[in-house]
Amino acid sequence: MKTILSLGLVRGLAWEILGTALGIGFVALVRALMGLPAWKAEPAVVFGALLGALFFLYGVGILNDWLKWAAGEETEDHLDDSHLGWRRYFGPSLDHKVIGIQYLVLSLLLMSVGGLFALIFRTELARSQMQFLTLNQYNTLMSLHGMVMIISILLGISAFMNYLVPMLIGARDMAFPRLNSFSFWIAVPAGLILLSSLFLGGFDTGWTGYPPLSVRAPLGMQMFFLGVSLAGFSSILGGLNIIVTVVRLRAHSMTAFRMPIFVWAALATSVISLTATQLIGLSFQMVMLQRLFGMGFFDPAKGGNPILFQHLFWFYSHPAVYIFVLPGLGIISELLPVFVRKPLFGYRWVAMSSLGIALVGFLVWAHHMFTSGMAEYLRVPFMYSTLLVAVPTGVKFFSWVATVWRGKISFDTPMLFILAGIIVFLLGGLSGPPNATISTDLHLHDTYFIVGHFHDTMYGGYIFPFFAAIFYWYPKMTGKRLNETLGKLQFWLIAPSFTVMSLLMMRVGLLGMRRRIADYDPALGFDPYHLVMTIMAFLTALGVIVFFINLIYTHFKGQPATGNVWNSRSPEWQVPSPMPVHNYDRELEVVGEPYDYGLPGSRYVKFHGEA
Amino acid sequence: MAHITKSAAFRLGLLVFGALAALTVVEFVLALYLNIWQLLLLVAILKAGLVLYYYMHIYRLFQADTTLDHNSYAYKLATNRLGLWLFFISDSFVFGGLMIARINLLGLTHPHLEQTVGLIVTAVLLISSFFMNRAETAMAHGDRKQFAISTAITLALGILFLIGVVGVEWQIAPFGPGDGAQGAVFYSMTGFHAFHVLTGVIFLAIVLRNGLRGRYSPEKHWGVEACAIYWHFVDVVWIFYYPALYLVGTAIA
Ligand SMILES: [Cu+2]
Numbered sequence: 094m095k096t097i098l099s100l101g102l103v104r105g106l107a108w109e110i111l112g113t114a115l116g117i118g119f120v121a122l123v124r125a126l127m128g129l130p131a132w133k134a135e136p137a138v139v140f141g142a143l144l145g146a147l148f149f150l151y152g153v154g155i156l157n158d159w160l161k162w163a164a165g166e167e168t169e170d171h172l173d174d175s176h177l178g179w180r181r182y183f184g185p186s187l188d189h190k191v192i193g194i195q196y197l198v199l200s201l202l203l204m205s206v207g208g209l210f211a212l213i214f215r216t217e218l219a220r221s222q223m224q225f226l227t228l229n230q231y232n233t234l235m236s237l238h239g240m241v242m243i244i245s246i247l248l249g250i251s252a253f254m255n256y257l258v259p260m261l262i263g264a265r266d267m268a269f270p271r272l273n274s275f276s277f278w279i280a281v282p283a284g285l286i287l288l289s290s291l292f293l294g295g296f297d298t299g300w301t302g303y304p305p306l307s308v309r310a311p312l313g314m315q316m317f318f319l320g321v322s323l324a325g326f327s328s329i330l331g332g333l334n335i336i337v338t339v340v341r342l343r344a345h346s347m348t349a350f351r352m353p354i355f356v357w358a359a360l361a362t363s364v365i366s367l368t369a370t371q372l373i374g375l376s377f378q379m380v381m382l383q384r385l386f387g388m389g390f391f392d393p394a395k396g397g398n399p400i401l402f403q404h405l406f407w408f409y410s411h412p413a414v415y416i417f418v419l420p421g422l423g424i425i426s427e428l429l430p431v432f433v434r435k436p437l438f439g440y441r442w443v444a445m446s447s448l449g450i451a452l453v454g455f456l457v458w459a460h461h462m463f464t465s466g467m468a469e470y471l472r473v474p475f476m477y478s479t480l481l482v483a484v485p486t487g488v489k490f491f492s493w494v495a496t497v498w499r500g501k502i503s504f505d506t507p508m509l510f511i512l513a514g515i516i517v518f519l520l521g522g523l524s525g526p527p528n529a530t531i532s533t534d535l536h537l538h539d540t541y542f543i544v545g546h547f548h549d550t551m552y553g554g555y556i557f558p559f560f561a562a563i564f565y566w567y568p569k570m571t572g573k574r575l576n577e578t579l580g581k582l583q584f585w586l587i588a589p590s591f592t593v594m595s596l597l598m599m600r601v602g603l604l605g606m607r608r609r610i611a612d613y614d615p616a617l618g619f620d621p622y623h624l625v626m627t628i629m630a631f632l633t634a635l636g637v638i639v640f641f642i643n644l645i646y647t648h649f650k651g652q653p654a655t656g657n658v659w660n661s662r663s664p665e666w667q668v669p670s671p672m673p674v675h676n677y678d679r680e681l682e683v684v685g686e687p688y689d690y691g692l693p694g695s696r697y698v699k700f701h702g703e704a
Numbered sequence: 705m706a707h708i709t710k711s712a713a714f715r716l717g718l719l720v721f722g723a724l725a726a727l728t729v730v731e732f733v734l735a736l737y738l739n740i741w742q743l744l745l746l747v748a749i750l751k752a753g754l755v756l757y758y759y760m761h762i763y764r765l766f767q768a769d770t771t772l773d774h775n776s777y778a779y780k781l782a783t784n785r786l787g788l789w790l791f792f793i794s795d796s797f798v799f800g801g802l803m804i805a806r807i808n809l810l811g812l813t814h815p816h817l818e819q820t821v822g823l824i825v826t827a828v829l830l831i832s833s834f835f836m837n838r839a840e841t842a843m844a845h846g847d848r849k850q851f852a853i854s855t856a857i858t859l860a861l862g863i864l865f866l867i868g869v870v871g872v873e874w875q876i877a878p879f880g881p882g883d884g885a886q887g888a889v890f891y892s893m894t895g896f897h898a899f900h901v902l903t904g905v906i907f908l909a910i911v912l913r914n915g916l917r918g919r920y921s922p923e924k925h926w927g928v929e930a931c932a933i934y935w936h937f938v939d940v941v942w943i944f945y946y947p948a949l950y951l952v953g954t955a956i957a
Contacts, residue, residue, distance in 0.1 A: 165914040268783055333790045341783045345772060367790060371797035387882030396885035401808050405801055
């Protein structure tokens with residue numbers, strides 16, 4: 094019991110409850126003093142939730158060192174907390190490997206929640222007419238599915254960036270370990286606040302939160318906005334940390350063009366999350382202010398402009414999809430050479446293409462607004478800039494195909510996921526230009542075609558590479574290898590059924606099925622499509638359950654794997670697993686190209702003093 | 705600027721302050737007689753450039769490392785600097801987003817505001833930046849007394865700025881946050897900025913207290929430097945926000 098109470102997470106939650114109560118009480122008090130009716134739900138709950146999040150951070154203990162600094166005290170750097178055992182995963186650890194795993198667990202947790210939401214409303218959609226959900230429940234679940242998944246993805250990429258980047262560049266830890274821990278822990282209250290919208294009336298705007306609908310939606314809307322804003326800080330500060338770490342803490346001999354490709358991808362992603370994320374936060378906060386204080390940013394009756402919201406929102410939310418997929422594409426490029434035993438084709442081009450996608454991604458946002466009534470002359474430039482993204486993305490495909498070409502492929506589970514990732518991302522990529530082209534988008538906009546396209550890019554660019562990465566680096570994290578049979582079962586459950594589902598989504602979309610709606614006319618004849626899609630969704634979910642079974646099975650019965658399981662050249666595999674607390678005892682020296690697989694006698698790294 | 709003498713560094717700070725003050729006057733006069741937004745933008749960019757270079761020492765980001773030892777103070781200092789500047793870049797997107805909202809909603813008009821108050825708070829913030837720079841320079845040259853005095857003055861001016869904006873301008877403005885686009889734009893821009901000033905004031909109080917207790921030295925005073933460039937960053941934001949809110953175009957009736 095005492096052990097449980099000493100956990101940062103438990104203390105944080107206790108403090109969060111206290112903070113929320115204090116915040117609500119404070120607003121009531123101020124209102125009473127101002128001579129207004131003391132109880133008004135919206136301001137009280139918003140302020141309470143905000144204060145609760147701050148109290149949570151204090152309770153976890155993540156602010157302690159900073160408070161000491163403010164008081165003029167010194168603190169110790171790089172505390173080794175491995176004596177705490179499992180407990181350090183529930184507290185403010187400064188070790189990037191611990192934080193990476195914290196991110197991973199929270200990401201998987203949110204992925205399960207978001208997936209569950211999808212299954213519920215997917216079941217509702219299996220037949221036309223409403224079966225068991227109310228319209229508000231459907232809308233809330235559909236909207237939360239989107240945002241919970243987005244946050245889960247942001248946490249998932251942070252998991253691998255945190256865990257891998259310092260190792261791959263030969264650093265002891267991240268540049269700012271406390272900030273790193275803060276970035277993780279702020280995501281916990283953010284997730285809680287976001288999910289609390291379920292119990293506060295829900296909301297019906299979809300994940301985009303467009304006004305004027307979001308101005309009129311129930312209180313749950315505010316929790317959605319606040320939760321996303323807080324999660325945004327996690328992404329922003331995490332990105333900042335990655336950039337500084339990559340720029341400043343590389344091993345001395347690791348020049349830019351000898352960095353592992355995943356590091357390039359992490360850098361490109363972080364550039365976007367550092368900057369653009371602020372604008373989704375701002376656009377959401379502006380709606381919050383409009384709801385709380387009647388500020389008329391997006392209210393035409395007050396001289397406001399609803400289209401302004403869409404510009405600010407999409408300035409982040411388009412590049413956001415590159416935040417989601419760039420690390421995944423980096424993982425594909427990183428693992429492919431290992432499993433085909435050949436050099437990565439066109440390393441420099443692949444490295445640059447990540448930055449290229451990130452930069453072009455800043456110039457394309459208004460392709461989401463072709464039908465929204467923005468100025469017409471804006472459409473054409475945004476169409477061309479969007480189509481331009483295909484160029485750096487094409488570079489990646491070209492490199493992957495050329496890398497696989499005549500390679501000695503071994504079909505371990507990570508490789509299966511990588512190959513599925515490439516194929517599904519290709520489907521997502523090919524279904525993109527029709528949405529970017531004005532003439533076709535006017536018809537496709539707001540149909541299931543978009544839903545199919547988007548899910549293909551997310552599965553190809555994130556979900557499949559993410560599972561590949563888990564299977565690949567699991568031995569590094571735990572010293573045990575995940576079960577291959579269960580892994581392959583998971584793969585064959587997810588990959589084909591998901592692909593069928595996404596293609597059917599595009600199909601019904603082309604036939605005129607609107608997205609986001611709770612019901613459809615039986616006369617349209619979409620019922621069989623939806624039934625198959627629902628079955629496919631359940632098969633996909635079954636695959637994820639097999640994955641969790643695999644985790645449990647491996648924990649108890651997994652075979653130890655402490656060596657270089659995949660025969661990789663990468664530095665983290667040159668030391669025993671699980672990774673030692675201090676990463677590398679000796680300094681890393683880069684002595685060759687990273688991906689010269691198959692070149693006899695060549696090495697990528699050695700350790701100082703090693704022959 | 706450890707390579708020049710203390711008095712030369714103080715003189716330079718004063719000179720830059722003079723230039724900033726002169727440009728502010730030019731800006732105000734331009735707004736009265738030649739209200740072309742491009743000119744006002746140009747003046748703001750000049751002012752921001754002076755602050756970025758002479759007060760925020762942006763060039764320090766590009767100086768080569770004196771040591772490659774990742775655990776040395778000098779190396780960590782440069783790392784910290786990069787981190788703080790990236791934070792500024794990130795934060796600029798918030799302020800930039802609000803500016804976009806202002807341009808989109810108000811165009812070539814500005815909220816109906818009391819010009820005297822605007823000029824006074826702008827001057828207060830500008831003078832505070834001068835003293836902030838003086839405090840940092842003093843610490844870099846080991847002049848603890850001057851550091852304490854200048855930091856305290858900066859702190860006081862910061863509070864004065866907050867009183868001017870929140871305590872005076874917000875109260876006397878003829879519109880509330882819910883009154884039209886100008887209400888939304890004005891209260892959000894000044895509100896976000898004032899929040900940053902408030903955090904800067906808290907930062908200043910912490911640095912002053914730790915400075916008085918001898919926690920900083922000419923060689924090791926990252927806390928002071930961080931506080932100073934943060935303060936100047938908040939000033940740079942106001943360099944753009946002041947003309948955007950008070951000067952550009954005609955006042956809304
Ligand atoms: Cu887009």
